[in-house]
Amino acid sequence: MWLVSQILPVIRLYLVGLKVLLYQLFNKSFALPVFPKQNGRVAIVTGGAKGMGYETARQLTSLGMHVVIAGNCEEEGIAAVKKIQAEKHEGKVDFQYLDLASLSSVRQFVQKFKDRGLPLHVLVNNAGVMLVPERKTEDGFELHFGLNYLGHFLLTNLLLDTLKKSGRPDSCARIVTVSSATHYGGVITLEDLQSRSCYCSHGAYSQSKLALVLFTYQLQQRLTSGGFPVTANAVDPGMVNTDLYENLCSLAQLAKRPVAWLLFRTPAQGASTTIYAAAAPELEGVGGCYLYNGRRTQSSDASYNEDLQAKLWRQSCALVGLQDEGRRAD
Ligand SMILES: NC(=O)c1ccc[n+]([C@@H]2O[C@H](COP(=O)([O-])OP(=O)(O)OC[C@H]3O[C@@H](n4cnc5c(N)ncnc54)[C@H](OP(=O)(O)O)[C@@H]3O)[C@@H](O)[C@H]2O)c1
Numbered sequence: 001m002w003l004v005s006q007i008l009p010v011i012r013l014y015l016v017g018l019k020v021l022l023y024q025l026f027n028k029s030f031a032l033p034v035f036p037k038q039n040g041r042v043a044i045v046t047g048g049a050k051g052m053g054y055e056t057a058r059q060l061t062s063l064g065m066h067v068v069i070a071g072n073c074e075e076e077g078i079a080a081v082k083k084i085q086a087e088k089h090e091g092k093v094d095f096q097y098l099d100l101a102s103l104s105s106v107r108q109f110v111q112k113f114k115d116r117g118l119p120l121h122v123l124v125n126n127a128g129v130m131l132v133p134e135r136k137t138e139d140g141f142e143l144h145f146g147l148n149y150l151g152h153f154l155l156t157n158l159l160l161d162t163l164k165k166s167g168r169p170d171s172c173a174r175i176v177t178v179s180s181a182t183h184y185g186g187v188i189t190l191e192d193l194q195s196r197s198c199y200c201s202h203g204a205y206s207q208s209k210l211a212l213v214l215f216t217y218q219l220q221q222r223l224t225s226g227g228f229p230v231t232a233n234a235v236d237p238g239m240v241n242t243d244l245y246e247n248l249c250s251l252a253q254l255a256k257r258p259v260a261w262l263l264f265r266t267p268a269q270g271a272s273t274t275i276y277a278a279a280a281p282e283l284e285g286v287g288g289c290y291l292y293n294g295r296r297t298q299s300s301d302a303s304y305n306e307d308l309q310a311k312l313w314r315q316s317c318a319l320v321g322l323q324d325e326g327r328r329a330d
Pocket residue numbers: 046047048049050051052053070071072073076098099100101126127128129130147178179180181236237238239240241242243244245
């Protein structure tokens with residue numbers, strides 16, 4: 001039993017990885033088309049100081065948006081802002097502190113953002129960690145689940161009223177959530193979301209990324225039934241050469257290097273589908289999609305399980321201390 005729960009998630013994750021690499025070997029990366037200017041629109045990009053988040057923040061700024069980089073390292077965040085500003089884009093960019101591994105930090109971030117009186121047209125849930133040894137967030141949640149998923153769950157819910165007010169029927173506000181192909185190998189264990197019974201970092205990462213897809217679909221369903229001008233989509237960036245892989249064991253690091261050099265996407269390429277989801281005119285009003293390499297793709301069977309979506313939502317509300325407002329009488 002122990003072996004199964006330790007080894008199976010690892011095998012699943014590497015099989016998914018292999019499939020993605022095969023795809024990337026034979027398929028070119030999605031090339032970003034030219035988008036109309038987005039002046040006046042405001043975006044938040046979590047983890048926007050480096051990796052794909054940085055490229056996303058940079059591109060959205062170049063489209064004329066006002067981008068708020070939300071990150072947990074002030075120094076790095078301000079350096080990123082300066083670098084983007086030096087390119088003299090039309091849009092604005094600034095930094096606001098957000099630690100997704102702390103629910104009180106998420107709440108403080110939202111309060112501070114709301115105090116600025118800005119609208120919000122695009123929320124990019126991009127930040128994440130991968131394959132971290134067993135660790136807990138400030139609130140005692142398993143780190144992958146707590147940071148990648150619960151932090152973004154709370155952030156999105158607290159910003160939802162601003163997003164609803166900022167969207168228009170012909171120009172919806174957009175929630176773009178970065179998931180991963182590893183979600184295909186992910187398993188949600190509602191009785192043990194915190195991986196307490198048996199910790200495996202591969203399983204924990206995959207679970208957090210599956211949770212983000214389930215969340216996106218449930219969110220879209222709620223937005224649609226409420227008639228709100230907001231859409232929610234999930235994005236799969238492919239395998240991208242970023243610092244995300246820093247927690248691989250040294251042997252895997254060694255093997256990764258040449259593979260990454262040959263087959264991984266660059267951060268700019270990896271960010272292209274996220275930017276597409278945030279700005280493409282053809283996605284106006286379109287939500288509830290899983291987007292990969294610039295097009296709609298099927299996510300895992302488990303992700304479409306509406307019962308699981310609803311149960312996960314309810315449990316997540318309880319875990320972060322949110323009233324489940326959109327809940328229908330059942
Ligand atoms: N790279 C890939 O192959 C790949 C594949 C599929 C999905 N993804 C997803 O893509 C997203 C972006 O990752 P990336 O590849 O660009 O990796 P990355 O360069 O490591 O970026 C991750 C970002 O998340 C931030 N972050 C980490 N902990 C945080 C916290 N507690 N609070 C706020 N921000 C925090 C990081 O900031 P600090 O470093 O300053 O903490 C960093 O800016 C992630 O969600 C990842 O799961 C990546």
